[in-house]
Amino acid sequence: MEELLLYYYWLIKLLAISFLALVLLIKVAVLLWWRPRRIEHHFSKQGIRGPPYRFFIGNVKEVVEMMLLASSQPMPFSHNILPRVLSFYHHWKKIYGATFLVWFGPTVRLTVSDPDLIREIFTSKSEFYEKVEAHPLVKQLEGDGLLSLKGEKWAHHRKIITPTFHMENLKLLVPVVAKSVMDMLVQWSAMSNSEEVEIEVSEWFQTLTEDVITRTAFGSSYEDGKAIFRLQAKQMVLAAVAFQRVLIPGYRFFPTKRNMNSWKLDKEIKKSLKKLIERRKGNSSINKMRDNHQDNGPKDLLGLMIQASNTSTDVTVLDIVEECKSFFFAGKQTTSNLLTWTTVLLAMHPQWQDQAREEVLRVCGSRDIPTKDDVVKLKTLTMILNESLRLYPPTIATIRRSKVDVELGGYKIPRGTELLIPILALHHDQSIWGNDANEFNPARFFDGVARAAKHHVAFIPFGLGVRTCIGQNLAILQAKLTLAIILQRFSFRLATSYQHAPTVLMLLYPQYGAPIMFQRLPNP
Numbered sequence: 001m002e003e004l005l006l007y008y009y010w011l012i013k014l015l016a017i018s019f020l021a022l023v024l025l026i027k028v029a030v031l032l033w034w035r036p037r038r039i040e041h042h043f044s045k046q047g048i049r050g051p052p053y054r055f056f057i058g059n060v061k062e063v064v065e066m067m068l069l070a071s072s073q074p075m076p077f078s079h080n081i082l083p084r085v086l087s088f089y090h091h092w093k094k095i096y097g098a099t100f101l102v103w104f105g106p107t108v109r110l111t112v113s114d115p116d117l118i119r120e121i122f123t124s125k126s127e128f129y130e131k132v133e134a135h136p137l138v139k140q141l142e143g144d145g146l147l148s149l150k151g152e153k154w155a156h157h158r159k160i161i162t163p164t165f166h167m168e169n170l171k172l173l174v175p176v177v178a179k180s181v182m183d184m185l186v187q188w189s190a191m192s193n194s195e196e197v198e199i200e201v202s203e204w205f206q207t208l209t210e211d212v213i214t215r216t217a218f219g220s221s222y223e224d225g226k227a228i229f230r231l232q233a234k235q236m237v238l239a240a241v242a243f244q245r246v247l248i249p250g251y252r253f254f255p256t257k258r259n260m261n262s263w264k265l266d267k268e269i270k271k272s273l274k275k276l277i278e279r280r281k282g283n284s285s286i287n288k289m290r291d292n293h294q295d296n297g298p299k300d301l302l303g304l305m306i307q308a309s310n311t312s313t314d315v316t317v318l319d320i321v322e323e324c325k326s327f328f329f330a331g332k333q334t335t336s337n338l339l340t341w342t343t344v345l346l347a348m349h350p351q352w353q354d355q356a357r358e359e360v361l362r363v364c365g366s367r368d369i370p371t372k373d374d375v376v377k378l379k380t381l382t383m384i385l386n387e388s389l390r391l392y393p394p395t396i397a398t399i400r401r402s403k404v405d406v407e408l409g410g411y412k413i414p415r416g417t418e419l420l421i422p423i424l425a426l427h428h429d430q431s432i433w434g435n436d437a438n439e440f441n442p443a444r445f446f447d448g449v450a451r452a453a454k455h456h457v458a459f460i461p462f463g464l465g466v467r468t469c470i471g472q473n474l475a476i477l478q479a480k481l482t483l484a485i486i487l488q489r490f491s492f493r494l495a496t497s498y499q500h501a502p503t504v505l506m507l508l509y510p511q512y513g514a515p516i517m518f519q520r521l522p523n524p
């Protein structure tokens, strides 16, 4: 009898295990085989095709191969960078048209570069779409701040932080930004005895933007903030290495040396920020003095978040920590890349460099630090920055996901479909920008952004709609001020070692750096 019971026990156990294994197998088959086939069928009925889905890996192998091949060597000095930077898009667009399906593993993405459809996604029907969670390694860096928050929490944080970026507030930053730029130029001048010096600008611009972001985020607690952002910069380096190498799911949880270093840094960042927040909140009399001081000085992210946390339980110390991370991640390299590409472009196109310098000297004089009112008058520089953002947008693409089944320009898009918006492709589209789309021609922005192209949703370097970049005024102000001060004091050209190789690793950057020769202009 006992033996029979034991037999049944094992039989039931075996059956249960087999059943679970079968359920699991079916789930995997549905996810990795049946669902992709169904989606392909759904879209092909509507005339949308793409490279065929391959079990589990989708099109990742081809995408990686094309991108590696494209970035295996520098390109000629041309601004036709789409084939190199978004090689898979360029290649498949020729075969399947601009709206096609591409598989990142079992996740499908529909490419959308038609400006009418882009307008629908970001403005008229934006409530049907949401942001997509970043890659886990990126997520670790960008934090749970504005960049990734959704719904009410996002709206609440955006409202709190927005005053930091009001133009009136940003203008108060002009003298400190100018001082950081001047300090940088003094160091450049000291690097060579001769009149000409070679500078790898991308690294210098990163240090500069870090400084400015630190002031915007931490205001009067600048020194403490700087130490915190140093830790975050170290963490970014670790993540960038991992981003290039690690493809194993869950690898970030393994106690590898890199991961342990990264966890340690994360702990340190949180600890330092909490200490700083407590100190700012702390002693009421000091606080009062600081508040008074702040009424005259620029409003900073930290101050505004602390103020909000005093009046609302919705804003916690952890929220502030995450917003600081988000700021650093979103603001530093984007702006430094804009500065780098614009400097490269002005070095490649000396006639525009001369024109920009003429304007700067006319408006600001040859040695005076430009004021906040001067910066607004620099129209040629604005046109040049726009053309730089068009040809070399630091963020080359963005992604949205449909929250419900939705119609997009007549196409039926099932819930959960990811839409890939290749900003770079939109900016280089000849049907929108004309035959000279791949030429550097800032004059196209002479009558403003709205009139520069055949469609007014043709230029979206800062995104579009409610989730548009909160920091764009700061980025433009900083870029204008920096370039104006450089143009006053130096002329520049590409170093002979410069290799043209725009490449993407999260953002668009020069693969072999940006060495530029700077020649001091004679004192007037």
Ligand code: HEM
Pocket: 146, 147, 148, 158, 213, 216, 326, 327, 330, 331, 332, 334, 335, 338, 393, 394, 395, 398, 399, 460, 461, 462, 463, 464, 466, 467, 468, 469, 470, 471, 472, 474, 475
């Ligand atoms: C040239 C410089 C910059 C470029 C090209 C840029 C680009 C962008 C783009 C394209 C988006 C929208 C992403 C999407 O819709 O998926 C965005 C959002 C954002 N950017 Fe920037 N950005 C720049 C500078 C900055 C700076 C200086 C800061 C802050 C200090 C900043 C903070 C943010 C934040 C917080 C968001 C998310 C906004 C939200 O969802 O509410 N950015 N940026």
